[in-house]
Amino acid sequence: MKNSNDVILRTVVKGVVLIILTLGVYLFFSGHNAPGGGFIGGLVLGSAIVLLYITYDIETIQKKMPFDFKKVAALGVLLTTGTAMGSLYFDVPFLSQTDGYFHIPFLGEKHLTTVTIFEAGVALTVIGTLVTIILSISEDD
């Protein structure tokens, strides 16, 4: 991933990454009722980030996105197991999920579920692990 003459790739990626990221977020939220979900959303988001790393060099992206992706993955695992444990606090079996309809100003009636938090954990783990693996391999020169 050196600074080479790849103007076309860079220009295209700037636009494409935006589309992929949007798709990823869409897939993540549509998961409950349509195709999508935490795993696939996380994969798409992760692959967008990987694409950025491939196109630009690691230092540039690290400067703009100063995350430690190992910690992102750890946060994901914590969220997943946390929602699982959390149900014990409400005296229902381990991993119970619940949902409900809420009225939110400006957005109208929305269907919110605790599965979303669980799925967010899945997505974060997938992003974190994916980027960690690919970064550590490509850094290994």
Next chain:
Amino acid sequence: MTIEIAIILFPIIVAALIPIFYRRLSKNVIGWVVFFIPLSLFILLTTFIPRISSGEIFSHTYEWIPSLNINFTTYIDGLSLIFSLLITGIGALVVFYSIFYLSKKESLHHFYCYLLLFMGAMLGVVFSDNLMVLYAFWELTSVSSFLLIAFWHHRKASRAGARKSMTITVSGGIAMLVGFLMLYAMSGTMSIREIIANVSVVSEHFLFIPALILVLLGAFTKSAQFPFHIWLPDAMEAPTPVSAYLHSATMVKAGIYLVARFTPVFGGEIIWFWAICGVGLLTLFWGSFNAVRQTDLKAILAFSTVSQLGLIMSLLGIGSVALYFGYTKESIVYTQATFAAIFHLINHSTFKGALFMMVGIVDHEVGTRDIRRLGGLMSFMPVTFSIALIGAFSMAGLPPFNGFLSKEMFFTAALKVSALDIFSLDSLGIVIPIVAWVASIFTFIYCLIIVIRTFTGKVKPDIQEKGLHEAPIGMLLSPIILVSLVILIFFFPNIIGNYLLKPAMMSVYPTFLSVEELTPKIYAWHGFNAELMMTLGVVLFGLVLYKLMKYWIRVYKWIPQKLTLNSMYEGLITKSENLSGKITNGYMNGNLTNYFVYIYVCFVVIVAGYFVTSDAFMWNPIGGSKVDHFELILIFVVMFSAIALIFVRSRITTVLINGVLGYSVAFFFVTFRAPDLALTQLVVESVTTALFLICFKFLPEINKEKSTRMWKFSKGALSILVGSTVTIVGLAVVNYDKFSAISTYFEDAYNLAGGKNIVNTILGDFRAFDTMLEVVVLFIAGLGIYALIKLKAREGEDK
């Protein structure tokens, strides 16, 4: 939360908090904080004494895994109270002693963390009524003992000793677990009390004897009985407070506790009697015999502990005879052996604890524990000398110390049981008092060695130079308390008898009605009887043999080095390591192709084997389904790329063709209306291809494989087998009807899980447990890859 559970959990919770908060604590404070825990627990437990001694029993059940019969049942009766008082009482003294013993430079937080962990585990062992909970705590004591022995882990001997103790005690523990499971199979309950209540059901069962032997294995390994005693001398590599606490006063007595606890179940059986009594006596003799030749003070004490544990064990064996007779006027006599066992257990903890602390003081102040280099310390360290004198003479069984009382009772029991005519005692019985007497002579000799070699004679010049002086009062206080107990118990033994031993006897003999008869009055003076003569004989012969030691010390050289238990153990460990190394290296040879062969052979054998044996290969080849033109093209693409993969020579082409294969499969998912799968497959395929391209430069050239024609042929055959298995299974599952379909669970997904996408309700709700664990596995795998790559890089830097 009841008080009993709180007692168990308190030390464990504090142990968990120490690593978090130790940075905020000064090294001077941490010991005092920890000291407070056993002290408060000890005071709390003493409040139980009046009620327990009046026959009350505290029990509480906290449902843990009721479906498996595993409940956290705590149970405090006389027997567990004695042990818990020892654990917390000696624990408090040991922690107090260690504050002064351990240098502030040591990693004290580790030490106290392990020590508290042990304390909690040990309390768990004696308070648990449930077999599985007891087993878990039992192994936790082994683990914490391992950590404490290896406390100075930079020393090779410490690590070896820790490993040895762990290997032996844990193997015994596993045997015990199997014994427990047999007990469960026989009685249908995990509760020890319920098993004792249903003894008649258990004792008729054919598993009774195997369970007995396995439980005893656990007890013998833990209590360092012959031939498993070899771990205890090596465990002396631990810091002296640990030796005083775990390896003389508490942990090694867990086996005694187990035997006493299970006496109502197994007692009265001939194997139980001879196993415990025989092994106990052998251990008693072998321990004392070997203690004499040791030159390290701690090693002498280690072997003496082994020997004393054997003494207590054999007393419990003699005591179990009473259960053979049942409750009669005559059989009460034999219960007194058990009474003596528990009494000696308490006495041993007091004098042996004091002796270990004394050795620690000598080591700390003089810098050596080798009796060949020590001598003449009496005038420099008078208090330490008095401690050693009282402790050693109590161990030797001399008045006016508590060891005299229990030693006399031991002789009484040995004489009584030898006169019996059951269990072939009429022919073999005479051996018991003889072994007891001979072992007592050796005990007397090593007690003399401890006192005379260390404290009398001339001071060696190299030690003189250091400027000897008495230890600080903080270190002396704990052993002083213990030796004052040694004397107090001699003068007022019946206080212990009435308040502690009486309820404990009730736990060992629950079927015996008369409690008063079970607790005899303890007297120091019985008149001129056989026991007193035996003690006098011990003293006389002991003194003579000590004087003549240089003439008979050669006896120890008769046993060839090859035949010692230690070298047998070492040989066993080395051989098993070599063998397992050979086996593992045989199949893990680093060749990826071989690993695939293992995986696929298993796959074919299990999957195809199941389908063949269950006669499930039924399908309708036409089945009314129609194949589209589009699908035909896809099939052609997939087949072409799969076959092409085999013949491609360039790595990059392989990667790309593999991608083609993957994307075509994604198209299949689209045509079969599985958008979730198709999406996932597409993205995974893209990421995999990117990953391949990144890894590309690290991969070696594809070399032409050099292998025999036969091997190539069998690999080809295996590939075809795998392929056909998958194909046929895929075709057969449509008509498969051996199991009921699970799809009915998910039909009501919207109402149950509130989602319209059934795939996601399965992932996030119905089978969320799988998903959660997969997430954890994914994370661990990612960390594994990261660690592997980064570690390799660091090694490269070093070179």
